[in-house]
Amino acid sequence: MKRFRLARRLSLRQLGEMTGTSASFLSQLERGRSGASASTLIHIAVALGIRVADLFEDADARTHIVLKRSQRPALPENRGCRKTLVSQRPLHEFEVYIGEFDIGGSTGELPYTHGGNHEMLVVLRGIVEVNLGADSHVLEEGDSIEYAPSTPHKTTNIGNGRAEVMWIIAPATSAAAELDRYVAWKPPINGGKA
Known part of the structure; x- marks a missing residue:
């Protein structure tokens, strides 16, 4: 989530305002110290312009991608x-x-x-x-x-x-x-x- 947020140049506070959550909660979520409901994850994904599944992707596993x-x-x-x-x-x-x-x-x-x-x-x-x-x-x-x-x-x-x-x-x-x-x-x- 943090990678997508930073790529869109959003602060925790801005994302919190977009999703109806707090910057503190989002910080804990990004660090793996808190969980989120499906509804909250949907709101976060919509705000970031991604799919919920993208939040769970292992970025390190996709280092070389070929597209024909x-x-x-x-x-x-x-x-x-x-x-x-x-x-x-x-x-x-x-x-x-x-x-x-x-x-x-x-x-x-x-x-x-x-x-x-x-x-x-x-x-x-x-x-x-x-x-x-x-x-x-x-x-x-x-x-x-x-x-x-x-x-x-x-x-x-x-x-x-x-x-x-x-x-x-x-x-x-x-x-x-x-x-x-x-x-x-x-x-x-x-x-x-x-």
Whole structure:
């Protein structure tokens, strides 16, 4: 629990306010000096954006994790953009996503914002336009940009072929309910060729 709390930059007091418990109780729970009811564990998991089962995972047992491309969880395609999750659940200090864009595809009609303190976008293939508030940046393969996720942002493929980007967000902010929207990945039509 402490690892998830610190990754989200929450104090014991803040987590206590979110869960209706005290900082003292949570401190004892983190040190293994107290137990918690199922209801309290559910409240803690929801506040941390994880599953209750994640609270019982042995972090030391997961030191080397391989994720094959074909196993990446994905969101349903939207506006010519497929977004897959590269980070393994439970998310810790950061989260990583891959976005694949058809020609003209985008992250949506309007710019969006989300939690986190820092986001980086790296262009892996193609040419994209990244709108950040009133600013617009054209990025090509190998280029990157860093920004605050609280800035309204939108990514659009403006090239003549498919584009692929990687988003890295820190700290991890996606809640379990958001991550549960990701389903089995489906390979792109024609094997991803432009």
